[in-house]
Amino acid sequence: MIRGNGYEPFRGFDPERVPSPAYVVDRAAIRHNLGILDSVMTESGAKILLALKGFSMFSLAPEISRVLKGTTASSVHEARLGREEFGGEVHVYAPAFKDEEMRVLLETADHIVFNSFSEWEHHRESCLKAAENRPGLEFGIRINPQHSEGSVELYDPCAPYSRMGVVKSEFRRDLLQGISGLHFHSLCEQGSEPLERTLEAVTANYGDVLKTLKWINLGGGHHISKEDYNRPLLIRLIRELKETYDLEVYLEPGEAIAIHSGVLVTTVLDTPVNAMNLAILDTSATCHMPDVLEMPYRPDILGAGLPGMQPHLYRLGGQTCLAGDVIGDYSFPRPLSRGQRLIFDDMAHYTMVKNTTFNGIPLPSICTYDSDSGEYEVIREFGYGDFRSRLS
Numbered sequence: 001m002i003r004g005n006g007y008e009p010f011r012g013f014d015p016e017r018v019p020s021p022a023y024v025v026d027r028a029a030i031r032h033n034l035g036i037l038d039s040v041m042t043e044s045g046a047k048i049l050l051a052l053k054g055f056s057m058f059s060l061a062p063e064i065s066r067v068l069k070g071t072t073a074s075s076v077h078e079a080r081l082g083r084e085e086f087g088g089e090v091h092v093y094a095p096a097f098k099d100e101e102m103r104v105l106l107e108t109a110d111h112i113v114f115n116s117f118s119e120w121e122h123h124r125e126s127c128l129k130a131a132e133n134r135p136g137l138e139f140g141i142r143i144n145p146q147h148s149e150g151s152v153e154l155y156d157p158c159a160p161y162s163r164m165g166v167v168k169s170e171f172r173r174d175l176l177q178g179i180s181g182l183h184f185h186s187l188c189e190q191g192s193e194p195l196e197r198t199l200e201a202v203t204a205n206y207g208d209v210l211k212t213l214k215w216i217n218l219g220g221g222h223h224i225s226k227e228d229y230n231r232p233l234l235i236r237l238i239r240e241l242k243e244t245y246d247l248e249v250y251l252e253p254g255e256a257i258a259i260h261s262g263v264l265v266t267t268v269l270d271t272p273v274n275a276m277n278l279a280i281l282d283t284s285a286t287c288h289m290p291d292v293l294e295m296p297y298r299p300d301i302l303g304a305g306l307p308g309m310q311p312h313l314y315r316l317g318g319q320t321c322l323a324g325d326v327i328g329d330y331s332f333p334r335p336l337s338r339g340q341r342l343i344f345d346d347m348a349h350y351t352m353v354k355n356t357t358f359n360g361i362p363l364p365s366i367c368t369y370d371s372d373s374g375e376y377e378v379i380r381e382f383g384y385g386d387f388r389s390r391l392s
Contacts, residue, residue, distance in 0.1 A: 007032045009260055011371040015341040019381060020267040021283040021364035025348050028372040029261035030060060033225040034067040037256065040224060040231060041069075044238035046249040049091060051220045052078045054254015054349045057366070058085035059379050064257065070110070072220075072252040076101050079108045091217065091252065093142060093183060095163055097123065106130035106137065113140040113183045113217070115165060117172040120179070128178050140181035140217065141166060147201035149187060149194035152295060158186050168205050181248075182206060185219025189255065192234040195222065199237060207245070215248040216241060224256040255349045262348025263302075264289065264364065268340045269319070277314045279336050284318030285327045287361045289347060290354050298328040300345040305331045312336070320359045357387045 009029035018024055037048050047069040058081060070088030073079040082090045092105055093113035102123050105112055112127070114120040120141065131137045144165035150156035157164035165184060166172075186198050195218065203210065210216060223229050238249050266283040285292040292299060307313050310331035318325040327344075355363055363382040369375070 007260070009371055010263065010369065012374055013263075013369055013371065015265045015343055017376050018265055018367045018369075019365040019378065020265055020341065021281075021288065022265045022367050022378075023262055023347055023352055023364050024265060024367045024369050025057060025060070025258070025262040027060070027063065027368050027370040030063060030258065033257055033259060033261060034064065036225045036231075037253075038067045040235060044235040044249070045242055046238045046251055047089070048224075049089065049250060049252045050082075050086065050257055051252045051254035052082055053353060054220070055258040056081060056353050057258075057348070059366075059368070061085045061087075068257070073109070076104050076108070079105060083108050091250070099123075102126060106134075110136055111138050111140060111181070111215075111217075113142050113181075115142050115163075117141065117166065117170070117175050120175060124178060131178075138180045138214070139178055140183050140215070141176075141179055142183045142185075143167075143171065143202070143206065145184050145186055145198050145201045145205075147186065147198050149190060149198060152188070154294065155188040156186075171206075171209075173209065176209070176212070179213070181213050181215035181217060182210065183217040183219065185221065185252075187219065187221030189223055190221055191223060191226075191228075192230045192237065196233065196237055199241070203244075210245040210247060213245075213247065215250060216245070217250040217252065220252045220254055222251055222253045222256060223259070224251075224253060225259055226256075258348035260346055262346065262351075264344040264347035264351065266342050266344065268336050268338055268342065270338065271314070271336055277312065277336075279314045279316050281316055281318060281327070281342065283364065284320045284325055284358075284361050286318065286320055286322050286325050287356050287358050288318075288364055289327070289344070289351055290356070291350050292327055293324065299347070301330055302343040302345065303332065304342075307331055316342075319361055322358075357390060360387050362387070 009026040049070045049072045050068050051072045053074050065086050071082030071086045072091040073082050074094055079092050089110045091111040092109040095115045142165040144167045148156050148158040153159045241249050266281045268279050270280040272278045307329050310333050312332045312335050315329050316327040365381045366379045368377045
């Protein structure tokens with residue numbers, strides 16, 4: 001059906017067997033991705049954590065936790081979810097922490113990474129006191145390598161004037177007491193070659209510091225389980241870091257766990273015409289797949305093509321009142337009809353974690369399918385109460 005990672009997820013999947021709209025995750029595809037990550041950990045010695053900001057489907061925690069070493073969080077709520085549902089190590093980073101948040105995190109997290117030395121100075125006393133009672137509690141500083149590899153500035157933590165991490169000119173070697181690691185995150189859906197170039201910048205500027213620390217976290221954005229990803233290079237880079245600096249190495253991908261493992265099943269509601277064929281779906285780009293507008297990008301649809309590839313062209317849009325709630329232009333072999341199911345590919349990551357109820361549009365159901373066993377399961381459906389509970 002839909003191919004990725006040298007694997008065919010959703011074999012035998014019938015979209016009529018699930019509600020619409022619905023996010024559907026193939027458990028077999030998740031296991032396939034986890035197998036790749038497990039082999040990278042075995043060969044490199046690195047620890048791979050699940051970035052909850054990308055994929056937080058805790059109903060799959062038992063399968064994920066058997067392989068990965070823990071989770072990374074960007075807030076107190078994500079940290080609690082990681083601790084309560086996934087277990088393993090819980091790593092936390094945010095651009096800043098409130099005092100009341102820090103009190104919770106000092107009891108919940110294993111690693112807390114600070115965005116600046118002023119943040120570290122502000123929280124240091126309470127952190128060091130907490131570490132006396134929790135010897136495994138460790139602290140780090142996020143650095144900005146000042147080396148951009150991204151093409152979209154919205155997703156580039158090394159863009160000019162970025163608020164993410166400490167730049168070289170502001171790095172305080174005199175404030176490293178109590179700090180046991182460095183963290184950086186500068187990639188977005190990229191291979192190991194950009195990582196290699198970024199590491200050259202990091203080691204050139206901080207090599208002397210790394211020799212005094214216990215660990216380094218290479219952040220996320222690594223497309224490790226993608227079919228064309230250069231995994232041998234990644235393994236070599238990790239081994240070199242460990243051997244040169246005697247460091248524990250962490251990676252925290254989100255997408256690599258869920259890539260090509262999920263779809264969004266939708267239904268055609270209407271097919272009006274305004275100088276071209278249009279189609280209104282029971283979903284929404286702005287509510288259910290916001291990266292389509294933010295990134296922006298055009299998701300694939302099973303059986304559809306680019307404009308001109310097939311005879312019937314449609315512009316697909318959502319149910320909201322936002323004029324720009326447009327998913328894209330697609331060509332189909334036959335005219336679309338009311339009630340027809342469409343399947344959007346690669347909708348497991350950065351969808352469920354980012355969706356909204358704008359306009360009161362219902363959230364898609366969350367379902368699983370297992371292409372090995374053929375089993376379907378509706379994990380959760382959403383209704384008026386979920387919309388109302390977010391308001392007051």
